[in-house]
Amino acid sequence: MADKKPESQFYTRPPKLGKWEALRIFLWNSETKQFLGRTGGSWAKILLFYLIFYVVLVGFFAAMLVVFFQTLDYKMPKYQLEKSLIGGNPGLGFRPMPSDSNVESTLIWYKHSDKGNVQYWQKELNRFLKAYNRSNNVHADKLEECRQFQPPQPGKVCNVKIDHSWQPCIKEAGYNYESKEGGPCIFLKLNRIYNWIPEYFNTTTMNSVDMSPSLRTEIKTAQANGQHQIVWVTCEGENVADVEHVGPIRYIPQKGFPSQYFPYVNQDGYLSPLVAVHFEKPKRGVLINIECKAWARNIIHNRAERRGSVHFELMID
Ligand SMILES: *[C@@H]1O[C@H](CO)[C@@H](O)[C@H](O)[C@H]1NC(C)=O
Ligand SMILES: *[C@@H]1O[C@H](CO)[C@@H](O)[C@H](O)[C@H]1NC(C)=O
Numbered sequence: 001m002a003d004k005k006p007e008s009q010f011y012t013r014p015p016k017l018g019k020w021e022a023l024r025i026f027l028w029n030s031e032t033k034q035f036l037g038r039t040g041g042s043w044a045k046i047l048l049f050y051l052i053f054y055v056v057l058v059g060f061f062a063a064m065l066v067v068f069f070q071t072l073d074y075k076m077p078k079y080q081l082e083k084s085l086i087g088g089n090p091g092l093g094f095r096p097m098p099s100d101s102n103v104e105s106t107l108i109w110y111k112h113s114d115k116g117n118v119q120y121w122q123k124e125l126n127r128f129l130k131a132y133n134r135s136n137n138v139h140a141d142k143l144e145e146c147r148q149f150q151p152p153q154p155g156k157v158c159n160v161k162i163d164h165s166w167q168p169c170i171k172e173a174g175y176n177y178e179s180k181e182g183g184p185c186i187f188l189k190l191n192r193i194y195n196w197i198p199e200y201f202n203t204t205t206m207n208s209v210d211m212s213p214s215l216r217t218e219i220k221t222a223q224a225n226g227q228h229q230i231v232w233v234t235c236e237g238e239n240v241a242d243v244e245h246v247g248p249i250r251y252i253p254q255k256g257f258p259s260q261y262f263p264y265v266n267q268d269g270y271l272s273p274l275v276a277v278h279f280e281k282p283k284r285g286v287l288i289n290i291e292c293k294a295w296a297r298n299i300i301h302n303r304a305e306r307r308g309s310v311h312f313e314l315m316i317d
Helices: 019-027 040-070 115-132 171-176 213-224 240-246
Strands: 092-095 107-110 185-190 230-237 249-252 256-258 274-279 288-295 309-316
Touching (some): 092 115, 107 115, 115 171, 185 230, 185 309, 230 249, 230 274, 240 288
Antiparallel strands (some): 230 256, 249 274, 288 309
């Protein structure tokens, strides 16, 4: 380059331009045919470079996503039971739940004679039980009326049929919230854990666990009839006073979750089994602390971590 430069040529100061003139020349320099300081060829090269750059970038991410999605299974979690974050110990849940505005609250409080008051709880239950109405289940064809302790046919799931035998824990009876004498129905469900298989108690294994004599008797009777493949459910008052106030309790349709509903492996149309707990004659006007527990050998009870048991309070005015 240096040899081409004529010796006589000195650097000359470019002519001093006005502000607007400089801008105009920057936008379009007709002498050098530069637009924004670059020639057409230069612009073409730079655009081509970025085009290729982004195409490669997008391609790279798309390839990575494809590789990632290859490792996913939409039906089955990768980390199951103890390996998963939620663990292999199912929790127990209750419905109806107090309103979202008070997430910490577990108090079910209403005035049985106040229609508006009662309606909130009934609506909550209607909403929760909607999924159990066959006409709302898009996989209704997969539902089977299973026999007790008999697993469903392959590709099917057992129906949870809430019919008139669940009286008064049905919509038509307002779940008994308006009853003058009797108490409400609270629905319990075991949280779904993929591929969790209950280890049912039997007369041998129940001895190593702290449980009430009445539950022991029940397990004994059930086993004698060959019907112990059930995750038992018990509800009781938490303190001495609560035990007295809570009164008799009925479990509908039975006192637990029978084996035909396990395991849950994300089957189409799967319904979590339910136990409707009917408080038949709870004391009015007092707060009653209630704890419900689910019983299987592989359910550990931990009140603080809300595992295997659930706590709520009942107050009926
Ligand atoms: C189920 O749902 C249908 C339609 O949504 C409704 O007509 C019917 O009354 C419901 N059945 C029960 C038992 O709630
Ligand atoms: C109870 O269950 C345990 C573990 O599943 C089993 O080893 C035992 O034989 C069972 N006992 C009876 C009496 O069924």
